[in-house]
Amino acid sequence: MKSVTWTAKNDGIGPNEFTEFAFIAANPSEPGQISWKAVQTYDDGSVVEWAGSPDSEKPASVTKISEGDAVSSHEDHEQSTTSEAAEEETDTSSSSESGSTNWIAISLSVIAILLALIGLFRKRA
Secondary structure (H helix, E strand, O other), rough: OOOOOOOOOOOOOOOOOOOOOOOOOOOOOOOOEEEEEEEEEOOOOOOEEOOOOOOOOOOOOOEEEOOOOOHHHHHHHHHHHHHHHHHHHHHHHHHHHHHHHHHHHHHHHHHHHHHHHHHHHHHHO
C-alpha cells in the first residue's frame, strides 16, 4: 500500500479535536516497526506533515509489529473444538436457568391476558 486518503465529513475537524480513521490490512510477516507518515491539509490551504522522527515536534505515527505464537492448523482446530465444547457447556447451564425464567415470564403473561379477557367479557355481559 502506498497511500490512503481520508476526507473529514461535514465541518471537518476543528482545533483541539481529533477523529479516528480506520482501515484493515495484513500485518507484515516479519516483526519490526512501520512508520506512518501523514499529511494534514486544512481548508485555508495550510499543510502539516506528520513525518518526523519520534523526538521531533511532528513525529510520524509508528506501529510496532511483534512476532505472535506460531500455531499449526491441527493445534488450532483442537483449541477451537475445546473452546466450543466449553462454550456449549456454559451455554447449556445458562440456558436451562434462563429457560425456567422464560417459562415463568410467559406463564405470567398468559395469565394476565386471560384475566384481562375475562374482565372485558364480564363487563359486556
